[in-house]
Amino acid sequence: MSATKSLKKEGNELAQANKQLEVLSNGIFANGELPTFAKKIRETGQFPLKAKKLEILQINVGYMCNQVCDHCHVDAGPDRKEIMTWETMEQCLEVIRNTGAHTLDLTGGAPEMNPNFRRFVKEASKAGIKDFIVRSNLTIIRANKKYYDLPDFFKEHNVHVISSMPHWTRGKTDKQRGDGVFDKSIKALQELNERGYGLPDSDLRLDLVYNPSGAFLPGDQASMEKDFKKALMEDFGIQFHNLFAITNLPIARFLDYLIASENYEDYMYQLVEAYNPMAVQNVMCTNTLSISWDGYLFDCDFNQMLELPVNGKSQHISEYNEDLLEGRNIVISQHCYGCTAGAGSSCQGTVA
Amino acid sequence: MADQYYDPKDLRKFGKITEWSEELGTKFFDYYGKVFEEGALTAREKSLIALAVAHTEQCPYCIDAYTKDGLQKGITKEEMMEAVHVGAAIKSGATLVHGVMMMNKVNKLDG
Numbered sequence: 192m193s194a195t196k197s198l199k200k201e202g203n204e205l206a207q208a209n210k211q212l213e214v215l216s217n218g219i220f221a222n223g224e225l226p227t228f229a230k231k232i233r234e235t236g237q238f239p240l241k242a243k244k245l246e247i248l249q250i251n252v253g254y255m256c257n258q259v260c261d262h263c264h265v266d267a268g269p270d271r272k273e274i275m276t277w278e279t280m281e282q283c284l285e286v287i288r289n290t291g292a293h294t295l296d297l298t299g300g301a302p303e304m305n306p307n308f309r310r311f312v313k314e315a316s317k318a319g320i321k322d323f324i325v326r327s328n329l330t331i332i333r334a335n336k337k338y339y340d341l342p343d344f345f346k347e348h349n350v351h352v353i354s355s356m357p358h359w360t361r362g363k364t365d366k367q368r369g370d371g372v373f374d375k376s377i378k379a380l381q382e383l384n385e386r387g388y389g390l391p392d393s394d395l396r397l398d399l400v401y402n403p404s405g406a407f408l409p410g411d412q413a414s415m416e417k418d419f420k421k422a423l424m425e426d427f428g429i430q431f432h433n434l435f436a437i438t439n440l441p442i443a444r445f446l447d448y449l450i451a452s453e454n455y456e457d458y459m460y461q462l463v464e465a466y467n468p469m470a471v472q473n474v475m476c477t478n479t480l481s482i483s484w485d486g487y488l489f490d491c492d493f494n495q496m497l498e499l500p501v502n503g504k505s506q507h508i509s510e511y512n513e514d515l516l517e518g519r520n521i522v523i524s525q526h527c528y529g530c531t532a533g534a535g536s537s538c539q540g541t542v543a
Numbered sequence: 544m545a546d547q548y549y550d551p552k553d554l555r556k557f558g559k560i561t562e563w564s565e566e567l568g569t570k571f572f573d574y575y576g577k578v579f580e581e582g583a584l585t586a587r588e589k590s591l592i593a594l595a596v597a598h599t600e601q602c603p604y605c606i607d608a609y610t611k612d613g614l615q616k617g618i619t620k621e622e623m624m625e626a627v628h629v630g631a632a633i634k635s636g637a638t639l640v641h642g643v644m645m646m647n648k649v650n651k652l653d654g
Contacts, residue, residue, distance in 0.1 A: 359617075362619075403614065405614060408615055409615065410616040410617060414581075414587065415616075415617055418617055
């Protein structure tokens with residue numbers, strides 16, 4: 192049974208970033224049973240982690256979502272009211288027009304629920320950024336009549352659609368993302384395919400994101416992609432381009448789940464044991480910048496949720512300076528192990 | 544000494560067996576790693592075989608490890624249970640097929 196309310200709405204103390212950071216710094220990391228992330232990257236000569244040239248600008252346009260997924264690191268849901276204003280969007284557009292980044296990545300919540308989403312996409316698509324991504328949860332397309340034409344809208348603006356799909360079976364998908372999500376997602380994928388999205392030679396990119404439904408790490412990305420492609424084609428005639436396997440980071444609702452199910456320590460052991468210095472070299476915070484709904488800058492979407500702003504003088508979109516941001520020291524904590532385990536993990540899948 | 548024979552945390556220490564015999568331990572883990580690589584069988588198929596054998600061997604560590612491994616590979620619980628039944632069928636079949644031995648003996652002694 193998936194959740195129906197955000198942790199914030201429930202009044203759960205893990206909705207507070209400082210409480211999450213406390214959990215991640217205490218216990219097995221405080222008593223030395225496991226090394227802190229800083230200690231670990233120091234051992235492999237990678238401390239401090241520094242930002243390289245910006246490649247990906249990720250903008251979170253709000254935490255409101257039509258779904259309440261069990262693993263959500265944003266703690267998103269219908270009850271979240273944090274939504275980016277048009278004023279902040281205009282500031283973002285100014286940055287988008289001048290950035291050296293080759294990828295623009297819109298996320299949420301469900302970004303489409305921001306009342307200015309379409310206006311923003313129309314303007315942003317004029318900036319000529321090479322890869323323009325919208326992270327769509329798929330079900331939003333079937334949630335209400337006003338969203339039915341989203342596949343056409345995406346196509347019109349040559350948007351690259353990336354969508355979550357935890358499994359090719361109904362049971363596992365609905366368990367994580369809510370009853371009925373699988374059927375709606377399948378319908379939405381078929382509609383995207385009908386517009387040409389995800390077809391082998393199509394320029395209309397459609398990628399799927401897989402993240403595990405429980406307290407375990409994702410398997411090999413290439414094998415998972417093969418299994419997903421086979422099953423979705425055989426069962427529903429669906430095609431897509433790539434599958435990104437993403438590790439669940441121990442924050443927000445997933446952290447709450449780990450603690451409640453008594454899996455927290457085992458999970459952290461798994462992450463630390465799977466630490467891969469090669470993944471550290473390409474970890475996404477080194478080439479990505481995350482902008483929150485209220486315009487603050489973060490090293491990644493996870494740091495945004497933990498309210499850990501970027502180091503340096505340029506901390507808000509109103510004082511954005513790409514030159515000042517390059518070379519900054521990345522803000523780290525134990526959740527960072529999630530991006531360096533095994534083949535690594537980023538919003539674009541594995542990194543090593 | 545712990546007051547129980549099996550401790551789930553001991554699984555994390557498996558790699559330490561090399562400390563008391565580095566050469567043999569390392570050879571074992573190299574071999575083990577190689578066996579589970581994608582080959583004529585997929586890594587997914589190997590994981591299901593390992594899960595079935597884990598049950599016939601009744602090894603708690605192996606059941607723990609290969610249940611998790613199966614989940615990581617996207618193997619469903621229905622597939623896992625079928626694999627366990629394959630193990631159980633072979634195990635019970637192996638018992639039962641020895642009944643022929645008993646029948647042979649009875650026929651020889653008292654046929």
